[in-house]
Amino acid sequence: MMTEPSASTTQAPERNIFQFDEQQHEIALSTHNLHVYYGDNEALSEGDLQFERYKITALIGASGSGKSTFLRSLNRMNDGVARVDGQIMYRGLDINSNQIDVYEMRRHIGMVFQRPNPFAKSIYDNITFALKQRGLRDRHQLDEIVETSLRQAAMWDQVKDELHKSALALSGGQQQRLCIARAVAMKPDILLLDEPASALDPVATSQIEDTLLKLKEHYTIIIVTHNMQQAARISDFTAFFHLGKVLEYDEARKIFTRPKVAITNDYISGNFG
Numbered sequence: 001m002m003t004e005p006s007a008s009t010t011q012a013p014e015r016n017i018f019q020f021d022e023q024q025h026e027i028a029l030s031t032h033n034l035h036v037y038y039g040d041n042e043a044l045s046e047g048d049l050q051f052e053r054y055k056i057t058a059l060i061g062a063s064g065s066g067k068s069t070f071l072r073s074l075n076r077m078n079d080g081v082a083r084v085d086g087q088i089m090y091r092g093l094d095i096n097s098n099q100i101d102v103y104e105m106r107r108h109i110g111m112v113f114q115r116p117n118p119f120a121k122s123i124y125d126n127i128t129f130a131l132k133q134r135g136l137r138d139r140h141q142l143d144e145i146v147e148t149s150l151r152q153a154a155m156w157d158q159v160k161d162e163l164h165k166s167a168l169a170l171s172g173g174q175q176q177r178l179c180i181a182r183a184v185a186m187k188p189d190i191l192l193l194d195e196p197a198s199a200l201d202p203v204a205t206s207q208i209e210d211t212l213l214k215l216k217e218h219y220t221i222i223i224v225t226h227n228m229q230q231a232a233r234i235s236d237f238t239a240f241f242h243l244g245k246v247l248e249y250d251e252a253r254k255i256f257t258r259p260k261v262a263i264t265n266d267y268i269s270g271n272f273g
């Protein structure tokens with residue numbers, strides 16, 4: 001449910017960061033003193049955020065507020081594009097450390113992009129490509145992973161008889177679910193999704209949302225979305241980004257019913273963005 005626009009639109013932003021009680025919540029990923037720069041321009045100045053295991057966290061905010069910059073930093077997709085200062089802690093390791101094998105880390109922290117980007121290969125080969133690159137050759141094991149991944153992405157029944165058809169012949173929504181299947185085939189801990197449904201129609205969008213709700217049984221999900229209804233429907237926690245900072249981060253039901261920060265209220269009420 002959305003709240004009514006607030007009268008206090010001009011109120012200066014206050015920081016209102018939700019701190020998990022680490023005793024009660026298992027943290028899958030956390031950031032500490034994170035700053036991201038494109039050249040001299042500081043696009044993100046974010047302090048300490050924590051992401052709880054097996055929950056969906058939505059990153060919301062107006063265009064240019066830094067959501068994608070933040071998301072892409074979480075598995076070093078900004079390497080070579082931006083300078084990232086601060087720590088991103090995963091299983092006790094800072095993923096920005098020189099000792100990290102970036103490809104191995106991305107196996108644990110996978111990503112699905114805004115536009116479906118299947119390889120120009122068959123459905124089967126899209127899912128097995130990276131596994132084969134890593135040396136997995138056992139046909140039986142590969143078949144099993146293809147089936148499990150497609151089931152997790154809720155498209156096994158639709159494509160089980162045409163696994164050798166080109167992925168490019170699938171609809172946009174199916175292609176995006178194939179990209180989700182490709183990501184989960186690597187058995188990541190964390191799935192990052194950058195507006196995965198923005199190029200899809202409402203039916204395909206709703207199927208992606210149902211898929212994500214099922215996937216959170218096994219994965220920690222962090223999703224950028226411009227769709228407030230989507231964030232309210234599927235997220236457990238929501239972070240509101242504004243001008244390169246997180247102004248409010250809390251349980252989604254609180255953000256969408258009684259946000260503490262006036263600008264959050266204005267944004268979710270559709271007053272800007």
Ligand SMILES: Nc1ncnc2c1ncn2[C@@H]1O[C@H](COP(=O)(O)OP(=O)(O)OP(=O)(O)O)[C@@H](O)[C@H]1O
Pocket residue numbers: 038043061062063064065066067068069070081241
């Ligand atoms: N590759 C880049 N080079 C230089 N500046 C960039 C680059 N990518 C993003 N920026 C800048 O960083 C800031 C944050 O952009 P970012 O894409 O993270 O915002 P966003 O909230 O994800 O926006 P949108 O919702 O439109 O995707 C913006 O000022 C943007 O212009």
